[in-house]
Amino acid sequence: MSPNPCAPCHRCVPRGFTLLELLVILVLIGLIVGLVLPSLAKTRKKAIAQESLNYGRSIGAAFQEYADQHDGALVPISQPKAGKAENVGWTELLGDYEGVSAKARGRRFEIGYNHQLSELRSFGSILNPAMTVAFGDAGEIENPGEANPDKWREVLRKPKNKRTLVFETPGGKDWKTSSNRMVNRHLGRASVIFADGHAVLVPVSAVGFQYKIGHSRALWDNK
Secondary structure, eight states, X not given: OOOOTTOOOTTXXXXXXXXXXXXXXXXXXXXXXXXXXXXXXXXXXXXHHHHHHHHHHHHHHHHHHHHHHTTTBOOOSEEOOTTOSSOEEHHHHHHTSTTSOHHHHTSSOOEEEEHHHHTSSBGGGOSXXXXXXXXXXXXXXXXXXXXXXXXXXXXXXXXXXXGGOEEOOTTSTTXXXXXXXXXXXXXXXXXXXXXXXXXXXXXXXGGOTTSOTTOTTOTTSOO
16 A cells, blocks of 8 residues: 555644744844834934924014014014903914914924014014024023033923013023023924025024124024
8 A cells, every 4th residue: 555645744744933933033023123113213303394394484474474564563572462361472473374374383393583583673673684593493401501502402391381482592681591592303403484484404503603693603693
């Protein structure tokens, strides 16, 4: 009688993974995850940066529109408004214009207003709007004594009043006592909005806080 060709043998009996093979598979999965996750996180941060920049452009457009509608006056940090117990902040004042949609105002971005610039009487007092920073990513920093603006570290908590958030400059009286500064929030860069309405993503050091008032690279200065 011929042997059964389908009889089980060590060559055709199914077997599971050995411990070594399983370890190799787990290591390969770990390597793939380690390569993919950082890339996905960076892509997400880039998307948030672009979203912040778009919001900045809408702020810049509304800033100009406000001046046009108020005989050249700059938007104040806050002002009383009929029917409201609290003062209305600059974000709400600019939000009355089409440049800043309700959807954009509800986003997570903390944009600050150049405090020194806000004290000017009119848009005409800004000698070079295309080279003067009006708004930018801002927050409270924990090391205001640091000379390099790119090394300023943000305190990770929400500002007390986002509607009136400002950042100080070396030309202002509160520069040495306040910790409200511009910050690098997007992969080593900040959203920076100029008085003429255009916005860019650049390191905070490019704004020139390390320079004195009147310096050609001090872009926070209206001169």
